Amino acid sequence: MLRRIRGRIRSWPSLALPALVVAAGLIMTGAGGYQIEQGRMARERLRFDGVVDQANDAVASRLDTYMAVLRAGAGLFAASKDVSLAEFRAFANRVELTRRYPGIQGIGYSARVLPGQEDDLIARMHAEGATDFKLQNPDGEVHAIVFLEPADLRNAVAQGFNMHRFPVRREAMDRARDTGAPALSGKVELVQEVDRDKQGGFLLYEPVYRDGAVPATVAERREALQGFVYAPFRAGDLLKSVLPSARRAGLDYAVYDGAPSTATLLYHSSGSFLGNSSLAATRTLDIAGRTWTILYHARDGYEQGSDAGLTWAFLGTGTLVSLLVGFITWRQVSARLAAEREIVARIAAEA
Structure with missing residues (x-):
């Protein structure tokens, strides 16, 4: 009988049961942590997409505002048969x-200059106070910048410039002319880029027709x-003023x-745009006949302000609880084994 009791004591799984308890706890902790992380990532994706959409909407809204300003400028020419430099400057100041x-x-005005009108235009501009005015690149179809405000150093170098001579500008000007609608150019280097801090640029055009109204046909629009x-x-300069919120939110972006x-x-927005972030998005904007592509991605540390620590907190807590329960189980098993050994020892002593 004593041998049978000793056998049962030796066969008791003193280590197996606590190990199973710990393993089960860790498995449940891992499964719970996975679910928490998946939910966190889904929430983070929604938050990221929300910031991206707000940024995209801000760019579209700002450019719509600029188009409205150009339409107001075109209205000035529709309301007055002959707009002077002083009148245009007053409009720009307002x-x-x-x-x-x-x-x-x-904001400026580029006048179409028909053959034979060059000298008259120069004389008129000189009479209005623009004594340095001259035609630049007067080749082919001539469109001379006659007004450009504010009259700062950058804009002064563009006076008399024939934008229609250059293919990217010409495409946008011809598109605006033929459609009667605002037209955005492709990427250019502005003639105003006079210092070392050069940036990519673009131009937005609003056509102005004789008598103010948009003619019905393309041929009539070209003639008028x-x-x-x-x-x-x-x-x-534009995008930094439009998208500061994206930078504050921890996003970098590139506009094409x-x-x-x-x-x-x-x-x-950053010299090291390409990163390893899993949070990235591509958006497009259709603006006055051009399509921009904007790439966004989260910078390092973007998730620090979120609930990124929740998963690790759960895993750490779950692991500690699993080990604690395993330790308690081991203590209980050890105590039971010790008690059984004591009983066996007493029986052996009394035998």
Whole structure:
């Protein structure tokens, strides 16, 4: 009988049961941690997409605002048969470009100059006080910048510039002329880039026709074209003013004129844009006949402000609880074995 009792004591799984308890606890902890992490990642994705969509909407809204300003400028020419430099300057001052519309380089008017009108235009501009005015690149179809406000150093170098001579600008001008609608150009280097801090740029054109109204046919629009109210933009200046919230939220972004490539890059917010973040998104914007592609990704540390620590807290707590329960189980098993051994010893002593 004593041998049978000793056998039962030796066969008791003194280590197996606590080990099973710990293993079961760790498995449940891992499964729970996985579910928590999946939920956290889904919430983080929604938060990230929300920030991206807000940023994209901000760019679209700002450019819509600029188009409204250009339409107001075109209205000035529709209301007056002959707009003077002083009248255009007064209009630009009233709209308060630099204060109310950050990111815009200026607002101007490019006049279509028919053959034989060159000298008259130069004489008129000199008479209005622009004594340095002259036609730049007067080749082919001539469209001369006659007004450009504010009259700062950058904009002064563009006076008399024939934008229509250059293919990217010409495509946008011709598209605006033929459609009667605002047209955005592709990426260019603005003539205003006079210092070392050069940026990619683009231009927005609003056509102006004789008598103000948009003619019914393309042929009539081409014949009646008077010029363009337009705005030049330095892409970096514009986008930094539109998207500060994206940077504050921990996002980097790169904006391309069309498909992403080095040649089409308008601006990137960081010199090390490419990262290993799993949070990335691509958005497109259709703006006045052009499509921009904007790539967003979360910078290192983006998740620090979220519930990223929740999963680790759960895993750590679950592991500690599993080990504690395993330890308690081991103590109970050990105590039971000790008690049984004591009983066996007493029986042996009494035998």
